[in-house]
Amino acid sequence: MNKYDAVVIGAGNGGLVAAIRLLQSGAKVLLVERHNLPGGFATSFRRGRFEFEASLHELNDFGKDGGDVRDLFDSLGVTNKIEWTSIPEAYHVICPNEKLDATMPFGIKAFIDKMEEYVPGSRKSMERFFALASEIREAQAYTNAQNGNVDSSYMVKHFGNYVRTGSYSVKEVLETLKMPKKAQDILSAYWCYLGAKLSDMSFTHYASMVIRYIDRGVMMPKGRSHEISLAMADRIYELGGEIWFNTGAKKILTGKEGAVCGVLLDDGRTIETKHVVADIEPTVVYGRMMDNVPEKIVKATNARKLAGRGFSIFLGLNKSPDELGIESHNYFLYDTSDSDKQYELMKGLDNAAQATVCLNRAYPDCSPKGTTIMYFTTLYMDDAWGKVKPEDYYKTKEDVARRLIERFEEYTGAHLMGNIEQISIATPMTYARYGGHPEGGIYGYESKYDDGLTARLLMMKDDKMTKGLRFCGGSAMRLSGYSSAYFSGDISGRQTAGDIKRGE
Amino acid sequence: MAYKFKRQIFSFLDLIRFTKIVPNRKKMLEEGSSAPLPATDDVTETMKVLHPGHMKGTLLEKKEVAPGFYSFLFAIDKPLFFESGSYVTLGHEVGTSYVTRPYAIASSPFDALREKRIELMIKKAGFFSTYMIEEAKVADVFDIHGPFGDFSHESLRDHDDVVALAGGSGIAPFISMARSLHEGSSSGYRLHIFYGTKTLKDIACKDELDALSKEPNIDVTYVLEEKTEGYPQGYIDRKILAEKAPKTFTAFISGPNQMIAFAREELAALGLEAKDIIAEPNPIRDRPSEGKSYKLTVHIQDKVYEVEAKDTETVLVALERAAIKAPSACRAGGCGYCHARLIKGKFTIWGGDKRRLADAKFGYFHPCVSFPDSDLEIEVPPAK
Numbered sequence: 001m002n003k004y005d006a007v008v009i010g011a012g013n014g015g016l017v018a019a020i021r022l023l024q025s026g027a028k029v030l031l032v033e034r035h036n037l038p039g040g041f042a043t044s045f046r047r048g049r050f051e052f053e054a055s056l057h058e059l060n061d062f063g064k065d066g067g068d069v070r071d072l073f074d075s076l077g078v079t080n081k082i083e084w085t086s087i088p089e090a091y092h093v094i095c096p097n098e099k100l101d102a103t104m105p106f107g108i109k110a111f112i113d114k115m116e117e118y119v120p121g122s123r124k125s126m127e128r129f130f131a132l133a134s135e136i137r138e139a140q141a142y143t144n145a146q147n148g149n150v151d152s153s154y155m156v157k158h159f160g161n162y163v164r165t166g167s168y169s170v171k172e173v174l175e176t177l178k179m180p181k182k183a184q185d186i187l188s189a190y191w192c193y194l195g196a197k198l199s200d201m202s203f204t205h206y207a208s209m210v211i212r213y214i215d216r217g218v219m220m221p222k223g224r225s226h227e228i229s230l231a232m233a234d235r236i237y238e239l240g241g242e243i244w245f246n247t248g249a250k251k252i253l254t255g256k257e258g259a260v261c262g263v264l265l266d267d268g269r270t271i272e273t274k275h276v277v278a279d280i281e282p283t284v285v286y287g288r289m290m291d292n293v294p295e296k297i298v299k300a301t302n303a304r305k306l307a308g309r310g311f312s313i314f315l316g317l318n319k320s321p322d323e324l325g326i327e328s329h330n331y332f333l334y335d336t337s338d339s340d341k342q343y344e345l346m347k348g349l350d351n352a353a354q355a356t357v358c359l360n361r362a363y364p365d366c367s368p369k370g371t372t373i374m375y376f377t378t379l380y381m382d383d384a385w386g387k388v389k390p391e392d393y394y395k396t397k398e399d400v401a402r403r404l405i406e407r408f409e410e411y412t413g414a415h416l417m418g419n420i421e422q423i424s425i426a427t428p429m430t431y432a433r434y435g436g437h438p439e440g441g442i443y444g445y446e447s448k449y450d451d452g453l454t455a456r457l458l459m460m461k462d463d464k465m466t467k468g469l470r471f472c473g474g475s476a477m478r479l480s481g482y483s484s485a486y487f488s489g490d491i492s493g494r495q496t497a498g499d500i501k502r503g504e
Numbered sequence: 505m506a507y508k509f510k511r512q513i514f515s516f517l518d519l520i521r522f523t524k525i526v527p528n529r530k531k532m533l534e535e536g537s538s539a540p541l542p543a544t545d546d547v548t549e550t551m552k553v554l555h556p557g558h559m560k561g562t563l564l565e566k567k568e569v570a571p572g573f574y575s576f577l578f579a580i581d582k583p584l585f586f587e588s589g590s591y592v593t594l595g596h597e598v599g600t601s602y603v604t605r606p607y608a609i610a611s612s613p614f615d616a617l618r619e620k621r622i623e624l625m626i627k628k629a630g631f632f633s634t635y636m637i638e639e640a641k642v643a644d645v646f647d648i649h650g651p652f653g654d655f656s657h658e659s660l661r662d663h664d665d666v667v668a669l670a671g672g673s674g675i676a677p678f679i680s681m682a683r684s685l686h687e688g689s690s691s692g693y694r695l696h697i698f699y700g701t702k703t704l705k706d707i708a709c710k711d712e713l714d715a716l717s718k719e720p721n722i723d724v725t726y727v728l729e730e731k732t733e734g735y736p737q738g739y740i741d742r743k744i745l746a747e748k749a750p751k752t753f754t755a756f757i758s759g760p761n762q763m764i765a766f767a768r769e770e771l772a773a774l775g776l777e778a779k780d781i782i783a784e785p786n787p788i789r790d791r792p793s794e795g796k797s798y799k800l801t802v803h804i805q806d807k808v809y810e811v812e813a814k815d816t817e818t819v820l821v822a823l824e825r826a827a828i829k830a831p832s833a834c835r836a837g838g839c840g841y842c843h844a845r846l847i848k849g850k851f852t853i854w855g856g857d858k859r860r861l862a863d864a865k866f867g868y869f870h871p872c873v874s875f876p877d878s879d880l881e882i883e884v885p886p887a888k
Contacts, residue, residue, distance in 0.1 A: 128509075281650075391614070
């Protein structure tokens with residue numbers, strides 16, 4: 001009999017954690033995944049003598065002495081299944097048009113000291129920034145623990161700055177802190193990780209990410225993110241869960257009062273369940289997987305803005321990083337540090353802004369001696385790839401990749417062309433293919449002024465619009481990114497376990 | 505005293521703004537369009553043409569293009585645009601088995617896109633090829649899956665001159681590349697084909713290749729083992745390459761294993777770097793062994809099967825023999841498409857371990873290149 005307490009659809013970062021949480025509560029759980037691997041974007045692939053990381057630059061909030069993500073992994077029982085390596089520096093941001101070239105270290109003190117070196121007079125505003133960021137992170141931990149049912153007077157008393165900054169954009173807060181312009185530019189280098197411009201992005205979202213990177217420890221699994229995904233799958237098997245790969249969910253079935261009653265699989269089988277956790281965008285769930293969706297939900301889903309569409313290049317080079325002239329692990333290369341302007345430039349196919357990683361600079365043994373692994377990523381803030389016809393596709397992706405690689409060479413002085421032994425290019429089509437994401441988006445919904453982190457956390461209850469259905473993953477209440485997706489799986493997994501216990 | 509953030513003139517105004525966050529978002533959600541949510545989008549639709557996945561292929565025509573070497577033309581049920589050099593798998597029931605095999609596409613990308621046709625070339629060699637050549641009939645319907653592979657010109661990696669070394673039936677992907685350059689569905693490189701066969705009559709599609717070689721970006725050199733008037737005799741070796749190939753080039757090799765190994769040596773002798781030699785490994789075949797037989801327990805979703813596994817055959821062949829539809833593509837251990845989980849037992853990998861690091865650590869393996877050394881219990885995802 002195919003009957004489960006809960007079905008988790010999608011074995012991405014959120015779905016894996018949600019499944020473990022449900023199993024830990026004693027529920028009978030089926031995890032279905034249409035691809036043949038767990039992890040979603042958290043995976044790797046082989047080409048010749050290289051194994052490429054598909055998406056992870058570094059996992060934040062994972063310090064040796066704790067960190068919210070490490071604590072989560074500990075309680076899931078997966079930390080020790082994974083071999084970890086550390087990351088040398090936070091980031092290297094370069095913007096030659098504005099003569100900006102800064103390499104920032106981990107650690108609040110080191111970060112502030114370095115900033116003072118680059119921008120004398122920035123110290124006070126930086127100290128204030130980190131004071132706010134710490135408080136915001138603590139407030140989020142509290143919100144998580146309360147499953148969004150927060151006590152507002154407690155919030156104001158203990159996390160006053162979270163409340164006071166909660167309604168503002170990054171730009172508004174940094175201005176209020178009287179942070180020198182150049183320090184703002186250096187500090188905001190991470191913005192493309194969240195994919196919204198600083199005049200739009202909620203400060204709490206950005207600050208909470210920065211502190212997770214700078215202060216809370218950053219790690220990388222040696223076996224690439226695939227090692228995390230397999231460790232989670234291993235944990236699911238240990239707890240008696242089932243994962244069905246190559247098994248897509250076609251429909252989420254609803255019955256009385258619109259409540260979930262089952263899942264119809266691609267192969268025509270029906271799984272009976274009252275609880276679904278979907279590691280999928282609501283746009284896809286309500287647009288493709290459910291019938292008779294109430295108008296309120298259609299409107300609320302249409303109102304949201306898709307975030308950046310992904311493009312990545314994976315290079316296996318036949319020389320060492322020293323020979324190629326690559327200094328750093330993690331680069332951000334921008335045309336301009338004005339994220340409003342950069343955001344506009346990232347709408348066209350000629351976009352060459354990028355976040356680029358040389359994995360060997362964190363993990364020298366990740367490829368054979370005398371070779372190098374790099375991966376380049378950019379985002380498109382509009383549906384530019386939707387206009388590319390199939391017959392122009394291969395040429396277009398090579399042209400775009402060439403521009404990104406040449407931009408890297410121009411900004412850093414490295415020599416990559418002529419040394420490429422393996423290359424693989426992922427476009428929005430690739431992300432649509434493997435993840436089923438609309439327009440090939442990799443960041444869910446944009447972290448916009450009205451749809452930012454604070455707003456979503458405060459509205460977790462309101463966002464549960466279908467009885468028996470909860471969401472996790474990059475489009476959910478914690479927004480996109482590895483740690484966010486893991487947290488969302490934790491929240492929705494625990495909440496669904498509660499729903500089951502209460503007999504809802 | 506700890507820093508207290510304040511942006512408005514009066515601190516309470518910052519707090520009041522906070523209380524507006526939820527009403528503002530509620531309003532934003534209420535103001536969304538009531539038009540139906542999008543069921544698809546342009547990127548997704550284009551993706552489906554580039555990666556149609558599973559197709560039905562109806563056999564339109566079968567003809568012998570050289571002794572024992574056949575061309576099969578299929579009508580496919582979806583448009584496809586692929587990069588020349590790609591392969592698909594062809595699948596069908598054969599007796600009580602369900603079998604798939606990878607074959608390079610010989611036809612052109614525009615043919616697949618505009619006419620919904622693809623051509624595969626099959627040489628009589630083993631179980632499935634014999635079935636195709638002797639039993640497959642026009643109007644039979646096959647499962648075609650793909651495209652797959654990394655055997656295409658990459659302008660960022662490769663030189664503008666490509667030397668294609670083909671041994672016998674290995675010509676198929678290069679015919680596709682030549683046709684693609686000719687019709688303009690690809691460009692940006694010159695293709696120099698070196699096509700080695702035993703005799704003159706073993707050359708497939710010679711008339712067409714001769715015509716294509718009149719293009720400015722294509723030339724073809726036939727190298728025959730048998731002494732023949734007007735053709736170089738022997739193998740595609742360093743001598744003939746030094747004489748006829750351009751100075752700098754990227755080599756693509758396609759042919760039997762021995763031919764690939766020989767070509768690699770010859771190219772290395774000419775000073776080619778490893779990065780300039782592209783070859784896709786051939787499918788793994790039988791392992792010479794004692795002929796022991798083991799019990800193979802297979803979990804697929806909530807079903808369990810017990811079948812026989814011979815130590816001379818890969819785990820994938822054991823599954824196919826039992827008519828279990830398991831995923832497979834390259835049959836050479838590299839593409840990862842048959843990724844399966846080992847629950848219990850021992851196996852040996854042939855042709856090199858091409859798994860991801862974590863796969864080996866957590867007990868995942870590729871049945872297409874793994875031979876059983878004991879009773880095995882495995883979990884396999886269903887073939888879609």
